[in-house]
Amino acid sequence: MCDPIDESWTEADDVIEEVREIRRQISARYDDDLDKLFDHYMEIQKRHAHRFWDPRARGDQDKSAA
Numbered sequence: 001m002c003d004p005i006d007e008s009w010t011e012a013d014d015v016i017e018e019v020r021e022i023r024r025q026i027s028a029r030y031d032d033d034l035d036k037l038f039d040h041y042m043e044i045q046k047r048h049a050h051r052f053w054d055p056r057a058r059g060d061q062d063k064s065a066a
Contacts, residue, residue: 030036045052 026040027037030040
């Protein structure tokens with residue numbers, strides 16, 4: 001992915017380009033249909049709810065951290 005001619009190209013650009021490619025692949029898997037893609041991401045969120053931070057629970061965490 002790195003263009004040796006373009007000196008401004010960085011490793012970070014490679015990472016960004018890799019993320020974009022993965023997103024394109026995921027989108028294509030759902031026929032580039034936003035409704036299908038949204039449903040896919042919502043299902044992931046449900047399956048992995050324990051990995052997501054819930055800002056509504058912040059008050060409880062602040063009290064226990066003190």
